[in-house]
Amino acid sequence: MLEQTNTSSQISHRIWCGWLLLLLVASSGCRVIYPGRLPDGPQPCIPANVPREQAKVTLPDYLIEPPDILRIEAISLVPKAPYQLRVFDVLSISTTGLTQSEAIDGEYTIQPDGSIKLGHEIGAIQAGGLTSEQLQEQILAKLKEIYTDPTVWVTLVQIGAQQQVAGEHLVAPDGKVNLGHYGRVRVVGLSIEEAQATVQAHLSQYLEDPQISLDVLGYNSKVYYVITQGAGLGDQVAILPARGNETVLDAIGQIQGLQSNSSTRMWIARPGYNEQGGDQILPVDWLAVTQRGDIETNYQIMPGDRVYVSEDKLVAMDTAFGKLFSPFERIFGVTLLGTQTAQRIVFFNQPNQGFGGF
Structure with missing residues (x-):
């Protein structure tokens, strides 16, 4: 009997040690093996020339993609x-040749009905569809009906379609920008200089040696991601524009720092493979970056990078236990409530019992 008791005690002791070891491992986290990596597979290979704080690199020529916003100036x-x-x-x-009070001198916009308003005496004259010379002759003929020796000059100052060319243009999902009357131009996959030349070549079908300036107003197509593991309550993903100068510290600052359920264990998951054929995983020593000002792992963020912030294992375990025991707590709560209700009903149904029972 004593031997069985000792054996049971040893088994119980081992179980509690196992739980304690599991708790310590979960709370400390693993700093070598990352999710999705085979234990015998390629290990993280971090080249010495990876761009980082104080050793940043300039990004290659920006290629236009949807949904970038372009600014075109005529x-x-x-x-x-x-x-x-x-x-x-x-x-x-x-x-x-007109009286001073009736002289015509200024800029006039052709109205939606195609006419221009030249005052009370002359009225409206149809201009749409005419050339400047034809309109000048038509105005002169109208003036000769009223005045003895009038002369008139008509000059085109600005074409209305220029307002459709100049301004902000969203690159559509098909990779084209809309230039209004002059149609749509495909600019996806082009650099800024190439897009400018492409738009000018398109406009040359309608205009005489067109000259424009083109720049990117909204860099919307190049982004990186900050994924915060949710400790059992769902991960959060923040999509941030890649401006070419951000580091890991900048990325965490963009999401207002680490959350209460986050740990200091994090890494950059970069698309593609490293030199050894494995994943491009760049571990980040958060404490070294923030507390000691160490720049070794404060890597420069590239477009498409995933900055992954691991969860706090203790919070995740607490959440898991809460999910596990919550249904039982509700069942026991309902059972206890029903039992107490039944006992009170029985108590009040007993003879000679009243409110004094309370």
């Missing part, structure tokens, strides 16, 4: 002759 947009006037074109009209 430098010279001169239509090919003969140009027929269109709605919203701006004309400069000046005259001589």
Whole structure:
């Protein structure tokens, strides 16, 4: 009997030691093996020239992709002759031989109905579809009906379609930008200089030696990710624009620091394979980066990188136990509530019992 007691005690002692060892391993975390890595597979290989703080590199030429936002400025947009006037074109009209109060001198915009308003005496004149010379002759003929020796000059100042070219343009999912009257141009996969030349070549079908400037206003297609493990409550993913200068410390700062259920164990998962054919895993020593100012593992973030922040194992274990025991707690709570209710009903149904029983 004593031998059985000692054996049971030893088994119980071993079980408690096993639980304690499991708890210590879970709380400390593993700093060598990462999720998805085979124990006998390729190990992390970190080249010495990996860009990091104080040793950053410039990114290659930016390639335009959806949903980037481009800014186009019109430098010279001169239509090919003969140009027929269109709605919203701006004309400069000046005259001589008229009275001072009725003289025409200024800029006039062609209205949506294709006309321009030249005052009370002359009224509206249809301009849409005419060339500048034809409109000038039409205005002169109208003035000769009223004045003795009038002259008139009509000059095209700005074409209305220029407003559709200049401004901000979103790169559509098909990789094209919309230039309004001049159609759509495919710019996906091009550098800024190549896109500028492509747009100018497209506009040259309609304009005389067009000159524009093109730049990227919104760098929306190049991003990196910060994944925070949720300790059993679901991971959180933050998508941040890659501006080419961020480090791991910058990335964590963008998500307002580590959460209460996060550990200091983190790494960068970079798409592709390393020199040994394994995953590109760059472990980060958070305490060294933040407490000692060590730049060795404060790596530069590249577009497409995943900064993974592991969970606090104690919080994750507490969450797991909570999920495990929560159904039983509810069942026991309902059972206890039903038992107490039944006891009170029986108590009040007994003869000679009343409120004094409380």
